[in-house]
Amino acid sequence: MNEWVALLTVCSALYILHSIALTRACIRALNIADVEEKAHTISVLVCIKDDAQYWPRWWASMKRQNWPIDSEIIAIDDGSNDELPALLELAALEELPFAFSHYRLEGTSPGKREALSYGVQHASGHWLLFTDVDCLPVGNAWGLEMTAYIPAHATGVLGVSWPLNERQTSWLSRLQALDGMYIARSYVGWAERGKPYMGVGRNMAIRRAEFPGFSKESVTASGDDDLLIQSLVRSRGQSLALSVHRAAHMDTAMPGSWSGWLAQKRRHWTVAWHYKAADKWRLAVPKLLRMVSVLAAISAVVVHNSIWITGGILGCMWLVELLNFRFITKAYQAPDFWQNWGGFLPFWSVWSAWIALTMVWKRQDKSQW
Numbered sequence: 001m002n003e004w005v006a007l008l009t010v011c012s013a014l015y016i017l018h019s020i021a022l023t024r025a026c027i028r029a030l031n032i033a034d035v036e037e038k039a040h041t042i043s044v045l046v047c048i049k050d051d052a053q054y055w056p057r058w059w060a061s062m063k064r065q066n067w068p069i070d071s072e073i074i075a076i077d078d079g080s081n082d083e084l085p086a087l088l089e090l091a092a093l094e095e096l097p098f099a100f101s102h103y104r105l106e107g108t109s110p111g112k113r114e115a116l117s118y119g120v121q122h123a124s125g126h127w128l129l130f131t132d133v134d135c136l137p138v139g140n141a142w143g144l145e146m147t148a149y150i151p152a153h154a155t156g157v158l159g160v161s162w163p164l165n166e167r168q169t170s171w172l173s174r175l176q177a178l179d180g181m182y183i184a185r186s187y188v189g190w191a192e193r194g195k196p197y198m199g200v201g202r203n204m205a206i207r208r209a210e211f212p213g214f215s216k217e218s219v220t221a222s223g224d225d226d227l228l229i230q231s232l233v234r235s236r237g238q239s240l241a242l243s244v245h246r247a248a249h250m251d252t253a254m255p256g257s258w259s260g261w262l263a264q265k266r267r268h269w270t271v272a273w274h275y276k277a278a279d280k281w282r283l284a285v286p287k288l289l290r291m292v293s294v295l296a297a298i299s300a301v302v303v304h305n306s307i308w309i310t311g312g313i314l315g316c317m318w319l320v321e322l323l324n325f326r327f328i329t330k331a332y333q334a335p336d337f338w339q340n341w342g343g344f345l346p347f348w349s350v351w352s353a354w355i356a357l358t359m360v361w362k363r364q365d366k367s368q369w
Helices: 003-028 052-063 084-092 113-121 142-147 171-192 224-236 258-269 277-304 307-331 341-361
Strands: 042-048 072-077 099-104 127-131 135-137 154-158 204-207 239-242 250-252
Touching: 003 171, 003 277, 003 307, 042 052, 042 113, 042 142, 052 084, 052 135, 072 084, 072 113, 084 099, 127 142, 154 171, 154 224, 171 239, 171 258, 171 307, 171 341, 204 224, 224 239, 258 341, 277 307, 307 341
Parallel strands: 042 072, 042 127, 072 099, 154 239
Antiparallel strands: 127 204, 135 250, 154 204
């Protein structure tokens, strides 16, 4: 065994162990224990800007939900220029199984933090449940599933959001689904292991009495939800629960083009630089192991012509990840045809590397935030 094959073997073994550990943590997160069996009131908060096309379907799904008594939905129109204001006025005239209120803000800074902070000030529920208008709940008890069976000591709840399964299967949709699974495995796995670092703002709940407020950091293009979790964990040492079974999912509409997804990913990644150092290191480890493995494999082939053993080791890494994502899709009841999409991880890795490189030489204009 030459030195490059040895390095490849070590890095691939560490990567496999790391990926298996996170996958097992994701599976364990499905087991709920030590719960507070009480349905508290819920305040759903949704910030909307120029997304009137999503409102009818989202609003219909909210009216189908089974809500605790005295729950409410608060919609904040963040300066929309489409027909959203008229739709909100019509919604307020309906007879509803929950309280509904809507507000309009003008001239807010990029992002949703100001609009959501305004909504929190007007909320009355025990739980603040955050989501987006381009999302749809999987079942008819989403709010209850996210808040009713949570340990009494938990300050907040992290949920899961897959891409909506509504477009014809393509390379783009496959990589978006794999990206969603990879992100969920990371933050759910680390949260289950006691190291939460982020959540998805389209499916997250915080007890209103414990809400710390959104970060005042103005240089991030996105990630108000991530910084909220960082604030809870860093300054208060609060514990977070997980509600990751399928009935608690809030699936989201994804960009329909590569350029749209690239802009979204680059916007989301701007917040990672503001994580704690330990979180940044934990997130960097698998990327570094993959990168070193590829470089070692190339060196082994070029220097020593070790094609077969190099291919075998890389094949083992690929096979383990394929099986890992099969376990996750089955346990989390994702669509059956997602089960083999873990095999696209090499292509996803190349795409992620491209996004990272574009962030180095091109800063995203704030008008795209």
